[in-house]
Amino acid sequence: MAAPDGRVVSRPQRLGQGSGQGPKGSGACLHPLDSLEQKETQEQTSGQLVMLRKAQEFFQTCDAEGKGFIARKDMQRLHKELPLSLEELEDVFDALDADGNGYLTPQEFTTGFSHFFFSQNNPSQEDAGEQVAQRHEEKVYLSRGDEDLGEMGEDEEAQFRMLMDRLGAQKVLEDESDVKQLWLQLKKEEPHLLSNFEDFLTRIISQLQEAHEEKNELECALKRKIAAYDEEIQHLYEEMEQQIKSEKEQFLLKDTERFQARSQELEQKLLCKEQELEQLTQKQKRLEGQCTALHHDKHETKAENTKLKLTNQELARELERTSWELQDAQQQLESLQQEACKLHQEKEMEVYRVTESLQREKAGLLKQLDFLRERNKHLRDERDICFQKNKAAKANTAASRASWKKRSGSVIGKYVDSRGILRSQSEEEEEVFGIPRRSSLGLSGYPLTEEEPGTGEPGPGGPYPRPLRRIISIEEDPLPQLLDGGFEQPLSKCSEEEEVSDQGVQGQIPEAPPLKLTPTSPRGQPVGKEALCKEESSASAPDRLFKIVFVGNSAVGKTSFLRRFCEDRFSPGMAATVGIDYRVKTLNVDNSQVALQLWDTAGQERYRCITQQFFRKADGVIVMYDLTDKQSFLSVRRWLSSVEEAVGDRVPVLLLGNKLDNEKEREVPRGLGEQLATENNLIFYECSAYSGHNTKESLLHLARFLKEQEDTVREDTIQVGHPAKKKSCCG
Numbered sequence: 001m002a003a004p005d006g007r008v009v010s011r012p013q014r015l016g017q018g019s020g021q022g023p024k025g026s027g028a029c030l031h032p033l034d035s036l037e038q039k040e041t042q043e044q045t046s047g048q049l050v051m052l053r054k055a056q057e058f059f060q061t062c063d064a065e066g067k068g069f070i071a072r073k074d075m076q077r078l079h080k081e082l083p084l085s086l087e088e089l090e091d092v093f094d095a096l097d098a099d100g101n102g103y104l105t106p107q108e109f110t111t112g113f114s115h116f117f118f119s120q121n122n123p124s125q126e127d128a129g130e131q132v133a134q135r136h137e138e139k140v141y142l143s144r145g146d147e148d149l150g151e152m153g154e155d156e157e158a159q160f161r162m163l164m165d166r167l168g169a170q171k172v173l174e175d176e177s178d179v180k181q182l183w184l185q186l187k188k189e190e191p192h193l194l195s196n197f198e199d200f201l202t203r204i205i206s207q208l209q210e211a212h213e214e215k216n217e218l219e220c221a222l223k224r225k226i227a228a229y230d231e232e233i234q235h236l237y238e239e240m241e242q243q244i245k246s247e248k249e250q251f252l253l254k255d256t257e258r259f260q261a262r263s264q265e266l267e268q269k270l271l272c273k274e275q276e277l278e279q280l281t282q283k284q285k286r287l288e289g290q291c292t293a294l295h296h297d298k299h300e301t302k303a304e305n306t307k308l309k310l311t312n313q314e315l316a317r318e319l320e321r322t323s324w325e326l327q328d329a330q331q332q333l334e335s336l337q338q339e340a341c342k343l344h345q346e347k348e349m350e351v352y353r354v355t356e357s358l359q360r361e362k363a364g365l366l367k368q369l370d371f372l373r374e375r376n377k378h379l380r381d382e383r384d385i386c387f388q389k390n391k392a393a394k395a396n397t398a399a400s401r402a403s404w405k406k407r408s409g410s411v412i413g414k415y416v417d418s419r420g421i422l423r424s425q426s427e428e429e430e431e432v433f434g435i436p437r438r439s440s441l442g443l444s445g446y447p448l449t450e451e452e453p454g455t456g457e458p459g460p461g462g463p464y465p466r467p468l469r470r471i472i473s474i475e476e477d478p479l480p481q482l483l484d485g486g487f488e489q490p491l492s493k494c495s496e497e498e499e500v501s502d503q504g505v506q507g508q509i510p511e512a513p514p515l516k517l518t519p520t521s522p523r524g525q526p527v528g529k530e531a532l533c534k535e536e537s538s539a540s541a542p543d544r545l546f547k548i549v550f551v552g553n554s555a556v557g558k559t560s561f562l563r564r565f566c567e568d569r570f571s572p573g574m575a576a577t578v579g580i581d582y583r584v585k586t587l588n589v590d591n592s593q594v595a596l597q598l599w600d601t602a603g604q605e606r607y608r609c610i611t612q613q614f615f616r617k618a619d620g621v622i623v624m625y626d627l628t629d630k631q632s633f634l635s636v637r638r639w640l641s642s643v644e645e646a647v648g649d650r651v652p653v654l655l656l657g658n659k660l661d662n663e664k665e666r667e668v669p670r671g672l673g674e675q676l677a678t679e680n681n682l683i684f685y686e687c688s689a690y691s692g693h694n695t696k697e698s699l700l701h702l703a704r705f706l707k708e709q710e711d712t713v714r715e716d717t718i719q720v721g722h723p724a725k726k727k728s729c730c731g
């Protein structure tokens with residue numbers, strides 16, 4: 001038998017009987033449906049069968065899962081099968097659920113169903129006979145029961161009742177009639193089975209009670225679960241409601257936010273458009289303004305245009321006039337250029353003549369030089385002879401010395417007196433060259449003015465070329481100032497005296513007549529020569545004489561440097577030197593008087609050929625550059641090579657970087673000058689003719705170098721044959 005929860009209940013067994021399926025009818029368990037079937041078989045009526053089959057079908061339709069019972073919602077499955085609405089099905093469910101536990105067992109379903117079906121259903125067009133037959137059957141069925149019941153005695157009734165009470169079947173069996181009938185039937189037909197039947201009933205009922213209790217428990221649990229589920233469902237439902245609400249709210253919120261954002265965006269776009277519109281209107285206004293201004297300007301430009309045309313015409317006229325004037329000026333310029341050209345040619349001719357004369361003079365000088373050398377050699381020989389004779393004479397007249405009270409003149413003077421053979425060089429020269437004494441010589445070496453002796457008047461014909469008496473020459477000529485002083489002590493004689501005094505000879509040297517310091521002619525110096533330096537007027541003749549040539553680009557400051565060196569003064573705005581010029585300055589170098597004859601050459605290119613000639617036979621060269629003029633430094637190499645061409649590399653060279661006072665305009669760093677000096681073995685100083693810085697020191701260094709070089713040469717010659725070693729300038 002299937003319990004409401006679907007468990008199958010096994011049929012009760014008699015004590016001592018093994019379990020096993022006995023043959024049908026030996027106490028077999030009767031499923032209520034089985035009992036129904038038995039009824040069917042017994043009361044084989046078609047209507048009942050149909051009804052029962054129908055009920056089975058409907059039960060199985062509802063209980064599709066095969067639970068063995070059907071719930072409320074399973075009932076809805078009959079909606080398609082039966083012409084009933086869902087509500088009506090709900091009512092049928094409630095009607096069929098006799099115990100109201102929310103489930104329908106098969107009994108409740110079939111018994112209730114047939115009542116409900118037949119009582120509810122309007123007779124359909126079905127076979128009324130069938131209906132009637134069914135109704136009759138029912139009546140028969142019921143009556144039979146009644147009949148049976150009618151026949152049942154009271155005691156059987158009481159027995160059955162007692163049995164039922166004992167078994168407590170009221171709670172379990174809804175309808176005891178079937179059992180009653182069966183009991184009666186067994187009692188009548190098979191009394192020996194009655195006890196089995198009663199045992200069976202006892203077991204069935206106890207199991208039914210257990211099942212019933214279990215079912216109740218299950219139902220309670222189920223109810224509880226359902227309640228819990230309902231609660232949960234309710235809760236879920238509420239949560240769902242909440243979520244849906246919140247979702248709706250969020251959605252609405254988002255919607256509003258989006259809407260707000262969208263509206264803000266649209267507002268901003270609107271604002272931008274308004275601004276653009278405003279800008280465009282302003283731009284339009286500006287353009288209109290410009291347009292009017294342009295119109296206005298246009299009128300003004302038109303007016304200006306007409307004015308300009310007028311001025312243009314005037315300018316054209318002006319231009320024509322100026323072009324005429326320009327043509328005149330050009331003609332004048334051409335005539336001036338022609339004159340300048342003539343002048344230049346004359347000048348060139350003059351320079352050429354000067355060069356020519358210098359060339360001639362140089363040739364003359366060279367001849368004189370050779371002659372003088374001859375004479376010098378001759379004189380030296382005679383001097384040596386005299387010297388020996390002197391010595392001998394001294395020895396002879398040693399005793400007679402005492403008779404002499406005062407010193408005779410210089411050795412030379414004695415020699416001259418005794419011999420009477422040696423006239424002064426100047427007298428000799430006079431004889432040789434026939435030049436009268438006391439004349440000043442021009443740059444060209446010719447006397448500037450011919451003076452009648454004693455008259456002081458220029459002679460007839462004015463200055464005219466006369467044979468040279470004493471030449472200012474770069475070679476052997478003693479210091480020109482000796483000329484003017486009238487003191488004609490040729491250098492060699494001076495050094496002779498010095499030698500004698502050096503050798504400690506006790507002889508008295510007559511005082512040399514004082515040099516005549518005031519020159520005879522106003523200039524007193526050859527043209528172009530400056531006033532003598534003060535030192536020149538020093539009484540003693542110099543021990544050494546060195547010719548030094550001063551070269552360098554124009555305007556580097558050569559002349560200013562020499563003026564600073566000789567006169568210790570600086571005159572700005574010096575005129576450029578023309579050709580060549582020279583000065584003499586005596587220095588005291590290590591207690592000996594060294595005379596420097598400084599030749600100041602013209603830096604300008606055009607005098608280059610003249611100055612070159614003075615490089616020959618120079619004892620020393622000074623190359624100057626302007627440290628504020630890079631070009632003058634770059635030309636130093638060229639000066640050095642032309643000096644080397646003329647005098648070779650045996651002549652010491654002093655390199656001077658001038659205008660040191662102009663530091664802020666310096667263009668040549670000191671290092672470059674030092675480097676060039678080291679490379680070419682030069683003495684190097686940076687100086688300033690303006691401030692006098694290093695003017696004396698540099699020349700003193702050169703003079704000392706020259707003196708030492710000469711001393712070594714002398715020593716070498718005395719030692720005969722030892723070649724002189726060239727000392728390096730930089731020491």
Ligand SMILES: Nc1nc2c(ncn2[C@@H]2O[C@H](COP(=O)(O)OP(=O)(O)OP(=O)(O)O)[C@@H](O)[C@H]2O)c(=O)[nH]1
Nearest residue numbers: 554555556557558559560572573576577603689690
């Ligand atoms: N600041 C400054 N200027 C100087 C110096 N030496 C010369 N000068 C100026 O430079 C210019 C040229 O000077 P000069 O002595 O005539 O130059 P130079 O080398 O004799 O020129 P030439 O005779 O043409 O070769 C003159 O204006 C001088 O005043 C110096 O040491 N410092």
Ligand SMILES: [Ca+2]
Nearest residue numbers: 097099101103
């Ligand atoms: Ca029920």
Ligand SMILES: [Mg+2]
Nearest residue numbers: 558559576577
């Ligand atoms: Mg000069």
